Amino acid sequence: MTSREDAVAEHQEEATPDAVMTRIGQVVMLHRGGDRDEARDRFLELWVEIGEDGDALHRCTLAHYLADTQQDPADELAWDLRALSAADELTDGRVAEHRHWRAVxxxxxxxxxxxxxxxxxxxxxxxxxxxxxxxxxxxxxxxxxxxxxxxxxxxxxxxxxxxxxxxxxx
Structure with missing residues (x-):
């Protein structure tokens, strides 16, 4: 590949949205729209899809938002602890791939x-x-x-x- 082709490929990778983060964002909007139960159900479906060993950025973000949909404070704590644990696995490079963050x-x-x-x-x-x-x-x-x-x-x-x-x- 030429340096121009490398640059084009790199730009395309940067422009390609992270489909999981997009889906998380869609459910966040559902939750903010007032449908807590439906948001929780959809977040849980995503959690099963991602898995306990899935991408740390996805797990961190999803657990962070899933915590907000919990009715039981102990369940909210459990999800927030999952978010923190996943954040501890992240690298600055992975976080920088998402447009909202520059560093873990x-x-x-x-x-x-x-x-x-x-x-x-x-x-x-x-x-x-x-x-x-x-x-x-x-x-x-x-x-x-x-x-x-x-x-x-x-x-x-x-x-x-x-x-x-x-x-x-x-």
Missing amino acids: RALYPSLHLNLAADYANLDRLEAARSHLRLAYETVGTLGDDSYGDGIRAAMNRLNLRLNGEDAADG
Whole structure:
């Protein structure tokens, strides 16, 4: 292959969407539209399709969103723990293939925030504070954009809650 052909092939690979991530995104929209049960069912179908040993980015993303569809706080915690475990298997190269992320470390503030909230909902306050500390330790990896602002605001709200303060007081 010539260098031009290499460049064209590389561009085509970059332009080819990740079908699983696209499907996850479609189910996220269903969930955000208010159909929690249907979203959970479709996420679970995808989980079976991907498998416990499937692509770590797919497992991390899917478990992260699947947690939000759970009614039982313990089930939500279990899915968020799966998301964190899958993130620990990721490489920056694999994450950079997805258009929203540039580095694995940028996933951790949200993952730890979700775990902190899960533990708080289960009245496991020390575990909640521990994960919130980890979220704060990694928050510098977030961009100065609406996503980063949202994560930081949620962290601050949870911090107030864990310290027994009303967000309106602060």
